[in-house]
Amino acid sequence: MKNFITLLPPPNITGSLHIGHYFNWALQDFLIQYKKAKGYKTEWILGLDHAGIATQYVVERKLAEKGESRKELGREKFNEKIQEWKIEAEELIQKQVDNFKFDMNWNVRHFTMDEDHQKRVREAFVKLYKDGLIEKKLKITNWDTKCKTAISDLEVIEKVEKSKIYIIEYKAENKEEESLYVATTRPETIFADVALCLNPEDPRAKKLEGKKFLIPLINKAIPVILDELCQADKGLGVLKVTPAHDSLDNEIGEKHKLELISIINEEGKLYNTIKELDGLTIEEAKKEIIKIFKENQINYEEKEWEGIKKYTEKSGVPLEMILTEQWFLDVSTMAKQALENIEEVKFYPEYLKNTFKNWMINIKPWCISRQIWWGHQLPIWYTKEGEIICETTKEEAANKAKVDKEELKQETDVLDTWFSSALWANLTEEKIDVLITGKDILFFWVARMIMFSLYLYNKNPFKKLYFNGIVRDKNNEKMSKTKGNVINPIELNEKYGEDALRFTLLKNTAGNKDIKLNEKEVELSRNFITKIRNAETFLTKYMNKNYKENENLDSWIETKIFEYKQEIETNIEEYEFQKAAELFYDLMWNHYCNWYIEGLKENPSTKAINYFYEILKIGQPFLPLTIEKILPKENKKITITKKETNFEKVIKITKFLRKIKKHSDIKTFYIEFEEKLIENYTKIKNEKTSNFAIILEQEKIFIEKEHIEKVKEAIEKENKELEKERLELTKKIETAKSVPNNIVEEWKNRNKNTEEKLEEINQLKKLIK
RNA sequence: GGGUAUAUAGCUCAGCGGUAGAGCAUUACGUUGACGUCGUAAGGGUCAUAGGUUCGAUCCCUAUUAUACCCACCA
Secondary structure (H helix, E strand, O other), rough: EEEEEOOOOOOEEEOOOOOOHHHHHHHHHHHHHHEEEEEEEEEEEEEEOOOOHHHHHHHHHHHOOOOOOHHHHHHHHHHHHHHHHHHHHHHHHHHHHHHHHHOOOOOEEEEEOHHHHHHHHHHHHHHHHHHHEEEEEEEEEEEEEOOOOEEEEEHHEEEEEEEEEEEEEEOOOOOOOOOOEEEEHHHOOOOOOOOEEEEOOOOOOHHHHHOOOEEOOOEEEEEEEEOOOOOOOOOEEEEEOOOOOOOHHHHHHHHHOOOOOOOOOOOEEEEEOOOOOOOOOOHHHHHHHHHHHOOOOOOOEEEEEEEEEEEEEOOOOOOOOEEEEEEEEEHHHHHHHHHHHHOOEEOOOOOOHHHHHHHHOOOOOOOOOOOOOOEEEEEEEEOOOOEEEEEOOHHHHHHHHHOOOHHOOEOOOOOHHHHHHHOHHOOOOOOEEEEEHHHHHHHHHHHHHHHHHHHHHOOOOOOOOEOOOOOEOOOEEOOOOOOOOOOOOOHHHHOOOOOHHHHHHHHHHOOOOOOOOOOOHHHHHHHHHHHHHHHHHHHHHOOOOOOOOOOOHHHHHHHHHHHEEEEEEEHOOOOOOHHHHHHHHHHHHHHHHHHEEEEEOOOOOOOHHHHHHHHHHHOOOHHHHHHHHOOOOOOOOOOOOOOOOOHHHHHHHHHHHHHHHHHHOOEEOOOOOOOHHHHHOOEEEEEEOOOOOOEEEOEEEEHHHHHHHHHEEEEHHHHHHHHHHHHHHHHHHHOOOOOOHHHHHHHHHHHHHHHHHHHHHHHHHHHOO
């Protein structure tokens, strides 16, 4: 038996599951059910993520409500509190999972802090460290002043905001020289300035290079340096260089070997400045320094400014760049390996593979340490002498260092949550058939899993990657608690019944794009489910059991089932869920209910119920709960094949008669072909009252004289259209020069058809006269 | 600033070199065998704009516009 493995993106233990989870899970559940029915042994790898910063943030906030803080509690007690929270959160998630009703065994699941995963993480770290890819460095890092931890570049969000920009005068050390004016949005950082920078092309550059200028207030002299990183057209073309608190400045600083002066501490407060400002927060200091400028008659100008401001993703406070010691993972080798192996992975949608590649090409070292308490502590031990030992356990570290293990102190930092997630694909040794996840975590998670798996396990973890869109509200806005437009999947399921939301989402996945979810759509799915239930009621309770032979109709629906089944399966295999859903909808509602069941009313068939069950089997992954209730545990298996049928003729004749009926009060017609069926479909009596006959589909249809005029009208329009088409086609064929033969042949055939039809109509017209 | 995706009927979206499609909504008619209604039918489109390639473009190319997202060090 073949295996089918899929990996659930583990939800965070920070809170409840939302419609995004429901959608993502529904896609996976759909595939699982489909593959199961196909005879595969399926495995859905489930789990939860400890979500380091996010969880710690939530728990700290809860503590703050009670007037407690993590510092008071200490690391051990605090982690106990987090464990309590975890249990609470798990219960909540459990309830939701139960309500989601997916085909999963939630009791069998992993957790990123499980002992075996901790081991996996430690081993990975040690290997990477010993390979020389992990290094501790004093560097400026993105800093979250609320959670007091470093964060990665990916956890930074940017917003365009209106604020103020200040133009500040830096006087020349040599009083004869003219002052330089610097535009900055951060006047509070002048104390960390170590240079002023100009672009080498700047006309002032040659004259000023090496000259010294004074930092306002403290009158410290700093030199002018030249670097093309300073752009002449930005600001006033003069950059104040604060290498300890700005990444561009840091780069310039490194190039010119400038001193790093740190003035912002881990709490986001100033130190090492002047006594009026030390201890103030950035925002406070910004206001205060302007006051001080005024008091000291420092020349400055204030202007309105619109620019990008950075915030931390998790706690939402302004981002600071500060100087700290952090652990960095050099991912360049891994990225190279990932690039070499990515072609064998199929991406849905394909264009994301390029996004993936571009990211890999431009990848930068990853800051993997976090100064929080909840997470995987780094397997790094320090000896009394300050030697760094990296081993998976304290015992091993002690052995290696040849010291008593009580002498070793473990690094207090924990790993970025995504470091442990990066190993999530290695919960199984086998290749995962498909990972279905959101595109927002392509870099955070998917890319890193691929890199880690290739480097550490020499294995490409995935065969296919499917990125689902975001579920948005009916106005195409992202759902958020603050906007109040959040749709709760469980509430929707309660309102519209089981499977309605699931079907709606599957039917609207439209090429991995975001889904605009309108409740109206869910209502339509509900109606579809009702239709199916009613069909069942009709077939089992109301259908006339007085069966007659009904080969034509049966053969037709059987052929339809055969064709649709194939097409639906092809679409599912290509992950075209929306097309598959539409096909199933069409087969069930249009073909089976509207034509077949309507036909049964005249001609009940013993096979009707079997056909119904066959269609349900096809649709089972779309509406598993509904269909499970209807499908009997054991039902007679019937073979579905393509069969000869002339039912299409019935449809054509029916549609023709309906058209006539629409425009007249026709009461009778006469035909000697499937008359009962047509009578039933058209609700026109089959009774010979006239000798006027028209020929359609090689069948004679007799219609009363008085309705002939209406027939004329009905066909006149068709006639016009046909003539127009013939004209166009003839012209096309005549003017065709460099058109391939097969195309011309096709046109000719079509033209022949048109002419035949026109001939039919002409005959008809003659007859009517 | 760079990149990617999207632009087709009132709405949600298919199609993607050779007759513009579906579902919903609208309108009309009809529902004495199932219908948390259902059925039948009709109307509705310069396929974002402008060029180009081609015998032929909604489809390919180029530019423009709009929207969304991603990346980047902008004072």
